[in-house]
């Protein structure tokens with residue numbers, strides 16, 4: 378395992394972190410401790426020292442599982458991270474939750490406490506002020522109950538940078554992988570400001586594990602053994618990243634990801650060049666199709682044109698057919714989707730009545746009607 382400095386805190390975190398959101402659960406919705414605890418302990422034995430949970434994961438039992446798993450180990454060698462969402466509470470309730478969390482973990486302190494899924498506006502309304510959560514967090518820090526304060530966010534990159542620049546936080550937890558690079562600039566800024574940078578979704582929340590890179594084998598370094606291996610090494614090849622936090626739920630995933638994170642150099646300079654070429658190729662390929670600019674919108678019939686094309690790109694560019702088909706079926710059922718930080722909330726391609734309003738507005742001159750027909754034919758079959 379490799380270790381990197383978590384900002385200026387003095388902590389050294391393992392480059393692979395354990396995201397305890399996807400631990401095995403029982404039918405009653407609580408964590409299956411008999412399966413989860415050995416998984417967490419296997420990761421610790423492989424050198425993972427950064428373990429991340431949250432107030433709400435697995436109805437609160439993820440934190441209990443982590444607490445049970447860390448019992449036999451020296452507490453000071455582990456970095457316990459968790460989160461409290463602050464969007465519907467103020468300081469006193471934040472403090473009550475912290476006390477519950479300390480009991481769940483059965484630990485006298487938490488190393489990194491996050492404001493969970495923080496938005497700039499929520500920080501103004503619930504973080505700041507006399508009754509705000511920030512004051513309660515500083516008090517808990519003074520009492521030694523939490524060591525460092527961080528935040529996780531899916532807000533816009535601009536707002537994430539504003540949160541970083543408040544100077545109130547020691548670390549960030551952001552989504553980042555080679556399909557979704559929206560947070561690259563906030564990650565750079567966070568590192569520049571000496572914050573610890575933890576990445577969630579390095580394997581695209583599981584999407585990238587379905588990608589078959591064999592199709593592009595001659596563009597992939599020989600040492601890459603699988604898509605998750607490439608995904609994790611790619612995230613760690615960004616020197617601004619401290620930890621790739623993966624939500625592993627089998628022993629095989631833990632072993633494999635630990636091995637990916639154990640390379641002193643994620644890629645050799647030659648491999649890095651190859652991977653850069655691969656990504657450039659994928660981007661070039663993706664740009665032949667819809668770029669998601671949205672100029673063609675709105676469709677008077679409610680079709681989410683870029684959203685449908687984004688799904689098609691998962692198939693055409695990345696070969697993720699099964700994933701794209703499943704998501705398209707959800708869109709047909711009227712479900713809202715979030716992909717690569719983009720909300721897809723309109724109708725599927727079959728709702729196009731071929732009125733032609735959109736086509737003249739497309740700077741890529743995409744034959745939208747024809748391509749929507751193709752989306753329905755390929756993904757709707």
Ligand SMILES: NC(=O)c1ccc[n+]([C@@H]2O[C@H](COP(=O)([O-])OP(=O)(O)OC[C@H]3O[C@@H](n4cnc5c(N)ncnc54)[C@H](OP(=O)(O)O)[C@@H]3O)[C@@H](O)[C@H]2O)c1
Nearest residue numbers: 396397398529577578579580581582583586605622623624
């Ligand atoms: N703060 C927030 O708002 C927030 C939001 C999301 C996540 N998080 C945190 O970040 C953590 C990481 O995010 P994530 O769980 O989305 O990370 P991820 O590593 O991108 O996705 C985990 C999934 O990827 C697949 N996977 C990973 N390694 C694999 C391997 N070696 N072989 C095959 N498949 C593999 C598995 O999918 P399958 O199970 O489908 O096979 C696994 O469940 C979470 O656990 C959570 O702690 C925080």
Ligand code: SF4
Nearest residue numbers: 676729730732733735
């Ligand atoms: S052609 Fe189809 S997608 Fe384009 S505006 Fe008309 S209904 Fe919407």
Ligand code: SF4
Nearest residue numbers: 667668670671673739
């Ligand atoms: S205008 Fe063209 S490139 Fe832009 S979102 Fe619409 S179809 Fe895609």
